[in-house]
Amino acid sequence: MERLWRTVKYEEVYLRAYSxxxxxxxxxxxxxxxxxxVRPHSSLxxxxxxxxxxxxxxxxSRPRLTMSGARSVQ
Structure with missing residues (x-):
């Protein structure tokens, strides 16, 4: 996660002057x-x-769950 934020800061935020x-x-x-x-990642x-x-x-082996936690119908 820290690598993502570093990338966002150095490749987007620090290069722009948002109005x-x-x-x-x-x-x-x-x-x-x-x-x-779009962007390929070497780690992937x-x-x-x-x-x-x-x-x-x-x-x-794991049942599918819905947002409410109830099992979904398959």
């Missing part, structure tokens, strides 16, 4: 979208975090 909070929010949203969906085998996340199959 207001809305501009900062939009710019940071764009940066984080690119970071997760040159895949994006989104590619790795979507490759993960659910564990069959």
């Amino acid at each position: 207001d909070g809305w501009e900062a929010e939009i710019s940071l949203s764009r940066f984080l979208w690119r970071y997760c969906h 085998g040159s895949k994006t975090p989104n590619e790795v996340y979507n490759q993960i199959e659910p564990c069959p």
Whole structure:
């Protein structure tokens, strides 16, 4: 997590002069979208975090839970 924040600060925040909070929010949203969906990461085998996340199959030994904690119907 600390590495992510370092990257956000050094590659986005410190390079921009935001005029207001809305501009900062939009710019940071764009940066984080690119970071997760476009930018390959060497620690993930040159895949994006989104590619790795979507490759993960659910564990069959653990029941699926809904937000309320009740088991979902499969």
